[in-house]
Amino acid sequence: xxxxxxxxxxxxxxxxxxxxxLASGAxxxxxxxxxxxxxxxxNPNQVAVSAFAMSDTAIVGLASRSPDWLxxxxxxxxxxxxxxxxxxxxxxxxxxxxxxxxxxxxxxIEKDGSQQVYLRTASGKTTRPLAGFDVAxxxxxxxxxxxxxxxxxxxxxxxxxxxxxxxxxxxxxxxxGFGSSAEAINDAGTIAGWVARDTTxxxxxxxWNGNALSLLPNPNPDPSGDTSATxxxxxxxxxxxxYAPGTGEAHALLWSGSGVIDxxxxxxxxxxxxxxxxxxxxxxxxxxxxxVNDGNSAFVYTHGTMxxxxxxxxxxxxSYTIADGLAINDAGQILVLVRDKDGFNANAVLTPDKAAD
Numbered sequence: 001x002x003x004x005x006x007x008x009x010x011x012x013x014x015x016x017x018x019x020x021x022l023a024s025g026a027x028x029x030x031x032x033x034x035x036x037x038x039x040x041x042x043n044p045n046q047v048a049v050s051a052f053a054m055s056d057t058a059i060v061g062l063a064s065r066s067p068d069w070l071x072x073x074x075x076x077x078x079x080x081x082x083x084x085x086x087x088x089x090x091x092x093x094x095x096x097x098x099x100x101x102x103x104x105x106x107x108x109i110e111k112d113g114s115q116q117v118y119l120r121t122a123s124g125k126t127t128r129p130l131a132g133f134d135v136a137x138x139x140x141x142x143x144x145x146x147x148x149x150x151x152x153x154x155x156x157x158x159x160x161x162x163x164x165x166x167x168x169x170x171x172x173x174x175x176x177g178f179g180s181s182a183e184a185i186n187d188a189g190t191i192a193g194w195v196a197r198d199t200t201x202x203x204x205x206x207x208w209n210g211n212a213l214s215l216l217p218n219p220n221p222d223p224s225g226d227t228s229a230t231x232x233x234x235x236x237x238x239x240x241x242x243y244a245p246g247t248g249e250a251h252a253l254l255w256s257g258s259g260v261i262d263x264x265x266x267x268x269x270x271x272x273x274x275x276x277x278x279x280x281x282x283x284x285x286x287x288x289x290x291x292v293n294d295g296n297s298a299f300v301y302t303h304g305t306m307x308x309x310x311x312x313x314x315x316x317x318x319s320y321t322i323a324d325g326l327a328i329n330d331a332g333q334i335l336v337l338v339r340d341k342d343g344f345n346a347n348a349v350l351t352p353d354k355a356a357d
Contacts, residue, residue, distance in 0.1 A: 285327065
């Protein structure tokens with residue numbers, strides 16, 4: 001695609017081979033290389049864009065008519081450069097996730113001020129999929145090719161639930177009785193996220209298959225710390241992080257059916273990294289504290305090594321830093337947050353040079 005701009009179920013031998021290769025460092029793998037292209041405003045009426053998610057076919061987010069973001073709408077950029085701004089039901093909205101079939105979910109702010117989930121199919125049809133249920137507020141965090149939507153909602157009594165919606169059936173995902181969050185879903189229907197383990201609200205990583213909750217291995221050494229899963233690949237690999245408040249450390253993580261890998265960090269004395277995306281090859285993206293005074297830098301973890309994306313990317317002006325890796329698809333393209341010397345944020349898509357693999 002070219003843009004203009006928890007144990008985890010059963011795993012195949014190919015997934016096991018990927019993880020074995022990553023853990024051993026895949027000796028002598030050449031560093032990756034990427035070419036960047038900024039995500040442009042979808043049309044001249046939009047002066048700013050902020051991208052949130054990417055699939056194998058599209059990227060989505062919100063576009064604003066003013067730099068103060070007071071008037072914004074959803075946008076989608078699909079392969080071959082087709083870009084569309086849309087306003088579900090003529091209301092303020094933002095797109096939060098996109099499937100590999102270019103179906104979009106997001107949140108619309110209704111005239112009464114409430115927030116509700118919308119679904120826009122690849123054909124352009126838009127619906128409120130939670131209409132008719134006892135839902136006072138809702139927010140979407142993921143969608144797959146089967147139009148299964150995940151997110152959270154509150155009912156009229158104010159109870160907040162994590163949900164999946166499939167074929168018109170709204171299901172509350174099970175947890176340990178103290179709250180949960182569904183962060184991502186793949187096309188097999190496996191959901192990744194976290195559950196609170198007790199009344200203190202501390203988080204542990206989890207996956208759901210249907211109504212079956214599975215807790216992932218938790219390597220966090222701090223009993224007062226939080227660990228969460230944030231992304232899931234098409235083959236079930238899961239990425240996330242743990243935070244240990246006692247030391248201030250955070251570690252990006254990669255789970256497979258055989259265990260969990262600590263991905264390390266970009267080199268600060270205090271390790272700090274967090275993963276946002278993972279693909280079927282086991283490549284992980286996120287952010288880490290890099291060299292002294294660099295602040296947060298985007299990383300890609302591939303072939304057992306974490307790289308600062310700015311060091312392996314061309315096509316960006318020298319004034320830009322790459323602050324965060326937001327998502328990665330199975331083609332290896334990475335959606336990133338970039339920042340110029342004046343602190344202005346933008347997005348770019350990094351396309352890998354396959355010769356570097």
